[in-house]
Amino acid sequence: MNPLVRPLRSTFNRSPLAARHRLGIRPAVCSTPLLQIRGEASSVGLKPGSQTLSHARQNIKEEAGNSASDLAKMIAGANVYSVKEAQSPGFLGITGSIASEVPKPVLMFGLAGGVPYIGAAATTVYLAHEAGLAAAGQLAHVDPGVAITILDQALNVQVTYGAVMLSFLGALHWGMEFAGLGGYKGYRRLALGAAPVLYAWPTLALDPTMALAAQWAGFTALWWADLKATSAGWTPRWYSQYRFYLSILTGTCILGSLAGITYWGPVGGHGLMDHELRTIRDMRKSLYAEHPETQYGNEMTVLKGDDTFTHLRKTEDIEREQAEKEGKKPEEEEKKNDNE
The missing domain is CATH 1.10.8 (Helicase, Ruva Protein; domain 3)
Structure with missing residues (x-):
């Protein structure tokens, strides 16, 4: 028989009853206790997934x-x-x-790099406390101006070290590019290494408190960039975690310094000091409006100027000019003539 006709013949000779029996066959359903528990937990009977507290x-x-x-x-x-x-x-x-994969020298030097930052933050908090006591008059032997000046210098030290740290962390990517770690990435990795320097340098011109806040944002953003670089294979696989915990250390020091300054203060631009300066400025303007010329002793006289400066001149010079305008001799010259 022709093989092409055989499939057609077998199709016509097939019994409808057999077809119905074959359609009625169903695979056996697995009914293990685990599947039953899962079905109960996710059934429509609104039974919770956790039947007991355990x-x-x-x-x-x-x-x-x-x-x-x-x-x-x-x-x-x-x-x-x-x-x-x-x-x-x-x-x-x-x-x-x-x-465990971080090389021990890298770990030790990283922790050692955080020691100066911890010291600077602790010094800042201590000096903020002392400056606050001095401004309140509770330290009789400490001048408030000197205490605030020392505190400002400690803040500048911390800001400077933070800018150096940001620049150094960026420069590490240049070293990885020179070594070809993860392949040579070219301008992208070099730009990543240069960005922290360009960000940290302008913070040195800011007020210390604003500079610390800006550097905290810089450390956070740089860790996020290092996280992406580690995921892309540009760094050793331990680098992101290593940088994260060092950034936590640095960020804690920055936030601690800002909290100490805010709580104890004062520093230039801080609320207490700024309020005192405004009060003194308003008082000086009111006194100048009432007394344009104020004489201190017999030597110097403060003359009212415009809103930007004042004049400090010798009293005898002012008297001489007034006498010349009136056509009179000054009192000192008259005394000399009488003595002669």
Whole structure:
């Protein structure tokens, strides 16, 4: 028989009853206890997923562990290769696995670099407390102006060191580009290394408190850039986590300094000092309006000027000019003539 006709013949000879029996066959349904529990937890009967408190605690613990694990991966800039060797999938396991890869000299120098910042922040908080006491008159042997000046210098030291740290962290990317770590990236990685320098340098011209706030934002933004660079394979795989915890240290010092200044103060531009300066300025303007010329002793006289400056002149010079205008001799010349 022709093989082309055989399929047609078998089709016409097939029994409808057999077809109905074959259509009625269904695969066996797996009814294991695990699937039954899952079905009950997600059924329309509105039964909760946690039937008892122990189940609820277990679910919360598992969800918290998963969230902590995701947080550790995010901090480390994890990709598919960076956390596969972790002994434990939890937060401590991933963090410890990546931290163990940091070279010891790099870790030691990184921690040592944070010591001056801790010292500068602690000094700033202490001097802010002392300046606040001096401004309130509670320190009899400390001049408020001197205390505020020393505090301002301590803030400038902290701001300067912060600008140096930002510039150094950016320069690390130039070193990675020179070494070809992760391949040569060209202008992109060089621009990433130069951006912190261009950001940190102008902060030196700001008021110390504004400079600290700007540098805190700079450290945060630079860590985010390092996170993206680590995820892209531009840095060692431990670099993002290493930078994160050092940035936490630096940010804590900055926020601690700002909190100490705000709580104790005062510094130039701070609320208490600014209020005192405004009060003195208003008082001086009112006195000048009532007394245009104020004489201090017999030597110097303060003359009222415009809103931007005042005149400080010798009293005898003012008297001589007035006598010349009136056509009279000054009193001193008359006394000399009488003596002669």
